[in-house]
Amino acid sequence: MSGTVELLNRTLAAARAEDRAALVGYLPAGFPTVADGVATAVAMIEGGCDIVEIGLPHSDPVLDGPVIQTADDIALRGGVRIVDVLRTVGEVHAATGAPVLCMTYWNPVDRYGAERFAADLAEAGGAGCILPDLPVEESGAWRAAAERHGLATVFVVAPSSRDERLATITAAGSGFVYAASLMGVTGTRASVGASAEDLVRRTRATTDLPVCVGLGVSNATQAAEVAAFADGVIVGSAFVKRLLDAPDTASGIEAARHLAGELAAGVRKRG
Amino acid sequence: MATDNDFFIPDPEGLIPTPAGYFGAYGGKFIPEALVAAVDEVAAEYEKAKADPAFAAELADLLVNYTGRPSALTEVPRFAEHAGGARVFLKREDLNHTGSHKINNVLGQALLTRRMGKTRVIAETGAGQHGVATATACALFGLECTVYMGEIDTERQALNVARMRMLGAEVVAVKSGSRTLKDAINEAFRDWVANVESTHYLFGTVAGPHPFPALVRDFHRVIGVEARRQLLERAGRLPDAVCACVGGGSNAIGIFHAFLPDEDVRLVGLEAAGHGVASGEHAATLTAGDPGILHGSRSYVLQDEDGQITEPYSISAGLDYPGIGPEHSYLKDVGRAEYRPVTDDEAMQALRLLSRTEGIIPAIESAHALAGALQLGKELGPEGLILINLSGRGDKDMDTAARYFGLYEANAVVEEDAK
Structure with a gap:
């Protein structure tokens, strides 16, 4: 089976x-459990997400703020494995199309084997991979495997x-370009900042790939702000926070669904 | 007397690392895009500094008149009686200002920070020695300083936390993960990503993304350059073996490097085996790890089959780390250096032995090198000549040692098991 x-x-x-x-939308696999993560x-x-990124929880989430660190920690303490991450990708794709x-992070893929990981992700129906700590210079073997298996390789660009x-980065990437709008780790922020728009403009000058903006968006107003200049709005920590703050899992899932609806309305109010 | 040039000698062979930062299969630069520009800036500034005689001169002046280099070479005959009768010399990095080898690298990087026009420095620390050295340099240069330290380490190295705060640094206790050095580095990287424009990450060991493994090594190379010359003067020959403890590996690379071309000199790194490698509670990365990526470079790593980093353990906060500098991984694979595990108990016995026989209380980190040398001396016999890097002094470890040996009890007596 080829990737999507x-x-x-x-x-x-x-x-x-x-x-x-x-x-x-972004959610780590295995959080709060594998089954509830899928749900x-x-x-x-x-609720309104067009695309979902499933995170592979890591022991050392150097690029994540406290919210996703907490979720990763819960998932790992629950015993989540790479096979569970792949299963999550497969079940979410199968249920929604x-x-x-x-x-x-790169080390779990490196350890699993780039070719094997690409093959298994494609087999699960995955569309691609985002590898934020794999710089383009080190990405040759992965990109070859991803291409063989019909997977996108989404690179991150930064204001710096x-x-x-x-x-160089956008020429090597596929699917879309992930513009990390603010310098910093993942997490919700009060304001989205002007550097994002400049970064999107500079990125677009180099590529026809869609440019999606991540890091910092947590509500419909911010989503609309970003949607005015970007091809996509990426939201992670705000979804995780809904689950962490909910009194029980069922209401957490409904809160995440509701947030997706709000944000979906936001991305349709551009300009 | 040392010449100025001794203090700053980039890898004279010029062979490793490659321009991409590889030592054989190890090293590289596995970092987020947000840090690429900053790391490249460090590399570019370092290249410029290497070519600038004023940089070498200023660093040499600091190392002589502030740090107190060259550090002494001390022969320890009463200790050596327990090492199979081999002659044993200590390279006294414990006598440097701030009490360890860490100041060598810190002063070099502080000068780089100033050259880059950055006003804020962050650092990670395990035992607190790198943190204290960094806080010291920041006080000296008028830089803002934040040090990340695992919560467990802030407790077991409380004296060094107080020293850093006295020097004006902010010390952040890191409560995530294993609450030790690995997690302190994670938190420092998070800070750097968010504040990269104003901030230099003054990395404390020969790990991390290129150029740090080479840059930190070059600043510590002075240890081996001095020791090699001192030993030739004093003993009339090169040592049979050079021993150093390895956590991230900075003091070991520092003393090993000048001996790399001396093929008959064995280079022996001593890793923290904690409660024993078989117990699973250890930090013996080269003995029990596999190649992987941690903190920006490929090297040996303690990890599970899913590539999750496993939590290390050692009584020594400075060696309690599941990674190792990439050049050590390279030296292991090509067989130029050997790495052996030393348990908590072996290290603590060696700490007590050196204290009782020579009046020198070593850091628990350095005690791992002493324990390895005791074993190696027995293998070499009375004709043997061993050089040990005594990387730090033990003041910071008195609380741990007092608890270990029961020194807080009324009428406490430290029994001497080695007569």
């Missing part, structure tokens, strides 16, 4: 055709990326 990069491309193209930004991700898509990516480097 084409489905990802079509989904982003459809949002563009509707003159709106796509809504991309939450499905609810996020039903939506494109599902995996977001992971120089124009020349942006061109």
Whole structure:
């Protein structure tokens, strides 16, 4: 079975055709449990997410703020394994038909084997991978495997990326470009900041790939702000926080579904 | 007397690392895009500094007149009686200002920080020695300083926390993960990603993304350069073995490097085996780990089959780390250096032995090297000549040692098991 990069491309193209930004949700697998994680991700898509990223919880989430660290910790203490992450990708895709990516630190993939991971992610129906600590210079073997198995490789760009480097990164990437709008780790923020718009503009100058903005968006107003200049809005910590703050899992899942609905309305109010 | 050039000699062979930062299969730069520009800036500034005689001169001046280099070489005959009668010399990095080898690298990077125009420095610390050295340099240079330290380490190295605060640094107790050095580094990286424009991450060991493994090594190379010359003067020959403890591996690389071309000199790194490698409670990365990626480079790592980093353990906060600098992984694989495990108990016995026989209380980290040398001396016999890097002094460890040996009890007597 081949990966679903084409489905990802079509989904982003459809949002563009509707003159709106796509809504991309993030949730770590195994949080709060593997089954409830699947149910939450499905609810996020039903509520309005166009695309979901399933995180592979890591012992050392160096790029994540306290909210996702807490979720990763809960998932790992619950015994989540790579096979559970792949199963989550598969079940969420099967239940919704939506494109599902995996977001992971590089060491688990390196350890599992890049070729084996790409094959198994494709087999599960995955659309691609985001590998935030794998720089483009070190990504050759992974990209070859991803291409063989019909998976996108989504690279992250940052406000500190120089124009020349942006061109190198976007030339190597596929699916979309992940613009990390603020310098910093994941987490919700009060304001989204002006550097994001400048980064999107500079990135677009180098590529036709859609540019989705992540890090910091937590409500419909911010989603609309970002949707005014980006092809997609990525939201992670705000979903995780809904689950962490809920009195029980069932209401947490409904809160995540509700948030997806609010954000989906936000990405349709661009300009 | 040392010449100025001794204080700053980049890898004279110029072979490793490669321009991409590889020592054989190890090293590289596995970092988020948000840090690429900052890490490249450090590398570029370091290249410029290497070519600038004024940089070498300023560093040499600091190392002589502030740190107190060259550090002494002390022969320890009463200790050596327990090492199979081999001759044993200690390279006294414990006598440096701030009490360990860490100041060598810190002063070099503080000068780089100033050259880059950055005003804030962050650092990780395990035992607190790198944190104290960093806080010291920041006081000296008028830089803002934040040190991340695992919560467990802030408790077992409380004296060093107080020293850092006295020097004006903010000390942040890190409560995530295993609450030790690994987690302190995670938190420092998070800070750096968020504050990269104003802040230099003054990395404390020969790990991390390129150029840190080479840069930190170069600043510590002075240890081996001095020791090699001192030993040739005093003993008339090169040692049979050079012993050093390895956590991240900075003091070991510092003393090993000048001996790399001396093929007959064995380079022996001593890892923290905690309660024993078989117990699973250890930090013996090269003995029990596999290649993987942690904190920005490929090297040996303690990890499970899913690539999750496993929590290390050692009585020594400075060695309690599940990774190791990439050059050590390279030296292990090519067989130029050997790495052996030393348990908590072996290290503590060696700490007591050196204290009782020579009047030198070593850091628990350095005591691992002493324990390894005791064993190695027995293997070499009376003709043997061993050089040990005494990387730090034990003042910071008195609370741990007092609890271990029961020194807080009324009428406490430290029994001497080695007569």
